[in-house]
Amino acid sequence: MKDVRPVLFYDSGLGGLTVLREARYLLPCERLLYVADDAAFPIGRWPEEDLLVRLQDQFTRLIEDHDPKAVVIACNTAFTLGGVALREAFPGVPFVGTVPAIKPAAERTASGLISVLATPGTVRRAYTRSLIESFAAQCHVRLVGSDNLAELAEQHLRGEPVSDEALLPEISDCFLEQNGQRTDIVVLACTHYPFLANRFRKIAPWPVDWLDPAEAIARQLVRVLGQDLASVPSESPDLAILTSGARKPAIERLLAGFGLALMPGRELMPKSI
Template identity: 80%
Template structure:
């Protein structure tokens, strides 16, 4: 059975495609709708009050227009700021959020030195520090806020040249040596960053575990949908909507690689 209602994925740009890709493997019959608020990108630089206002208004429109069966906020910055407010505003819709994977990092580390590579907004958030206090108090956790990395990931995805030197400058502060120990896990706390993980591995000063939460988010989505999971195809195409309303052949080709067609108003 498939009632045709989509699962809605939200991000500020292309990063949430890392989560959508994992969800597609686990949920082959669901109709997917990807929403990129690229008109506001990068949202990590927005004042919190202005960003919260924008997110509340945007989701009022999205939920009214598309009646999603579930929403995945595939963006650490957006969910750590607005997740609970959106859940209270739309109790009829299950929300699956994205938070820095600090708990699994603390469980896996051997050295006790963890870095969280994030946007400045996620680094500032009290939610992030609460996760550290709750799950990684026994570890040394370094928060590294990158001003440029999400934009570099977007450029890389679009086929533009991104130099190793630019990436190295953004991840350098993640690597710490202390008392003969080294950072051994780096949490990728922005869904854009996994697209650059192979580049990070090549330029890192030593090997670390780059922790990508996309698969865990997709598994949580499966658990949320389990009572209402589609078991037949809807016959409707999976779509992507961008708030800047671009009409770009290169973007259409990129999205086609994720099984999405670009909707242009």
């Protein structure tokens, strides 16, 4: 019997579309459901306890309503905080997480100077520090928490103007010169940031490798699905849920560009909204 359950992608906003885009290339037959918890955006500013409660509440309803075959948490902040708890709460659902790409950065760097550009929540997380200790102890890793970049990326995606003057202060601390060496890799540790990568390249003081983990996350999803991979294209449309219930033409056009139709009806929103 054909398995029509969706693969669910979760993010606080539109940044997770970078991961969904890569997954679509590798999984052309899967039915995809994208959930943007934009009612809570930006979640990097939430107190950890409150955010964890919200994540558990959201996923209880989403898994009950949609019975996903797998879940991709396409958000560093959400997964580094709640990934372990969500896997324990829903043992029957495979979870694929998003964590800062510190290990591949440590493997690629020539100078030994790496920066991790993230939200303040991801920078604070013990999970991030443990990745550095485990995989990049031989490197100098600078953690740079941006209060505004995720929101600036959302504005950019909606077609609103975002100036270089607004972006430059958010990335300038990523660039370090030390002992004749320069930062050569910046880890984009928020799925929103790759949407601004071309802008970053233009305003950066010198060229660096802007490391986007989206492709690696998509490959991990393929491995997790294993024999559950769909072999026949789904007849059901790929859908998106915005927990705010907003229906703005610019957002609907953007989602359509990623092959997603906005799901109608607030009755489908998580109960906490």
